Amino acid sequence: MSRKQVLKGIVDKGKAEEAQRKKEERERKKKEKENNTNAGKWNCVVCTFENTKAKKKCQMCQAPKPAPKRVADDDAGSVSSKRIRTSGGGTLAELN
Numbered sequence: 171m172s173r174k175q176v177l178k179g180i181v182d183k184g185k186a187e188e189a190q191r192k193k194e195e196r197e198r199k200k201k202e203k204e205n206n207t208n209a210g211k212w213n214c215v216v217c218t219f220e221n222t223k224a225k226k227k228c229q230m231c232q233a234p235k236p237a238p239k240r241v242a243d244d245d246a247g248s249v250s251s252k253r254i255r256t257s258g259g260g261t262l263a264e265l266n
């Protein structure tokens with residue numbers, strides 16, 4: 171009987187610890203979510219108002235959301251492909 175009580179005490183303690191862990195986990199996830207929300211925010215280049223990620227235009231002055239900066243490689247790729255197309259068109263124009 172006394173042993174059962176001891177076991178029950180251990181189980182209860184375990185449950186309490188688990189509940190505490192879950193609570194901490196919930197709070198941690200909540201904080202992560204808040205951080206992610208902050209990361210998605212963007213500052214208006216015109217009035218510097220901080221807009222939420224969902225906004226396509228500035229809430230204050232309706233200025234469009236600035237385009238996200240791309241990696242330099244992307245820009246170089248698009249420029250070189252344009253250059254090839256332009257030179258190709260030029261050659262064709264000369265032939266015609």
Ligand SMILES: [Zn+2]
Binds near residue numbers: 215219228229230233
């Ligand atoms: Zn603005």
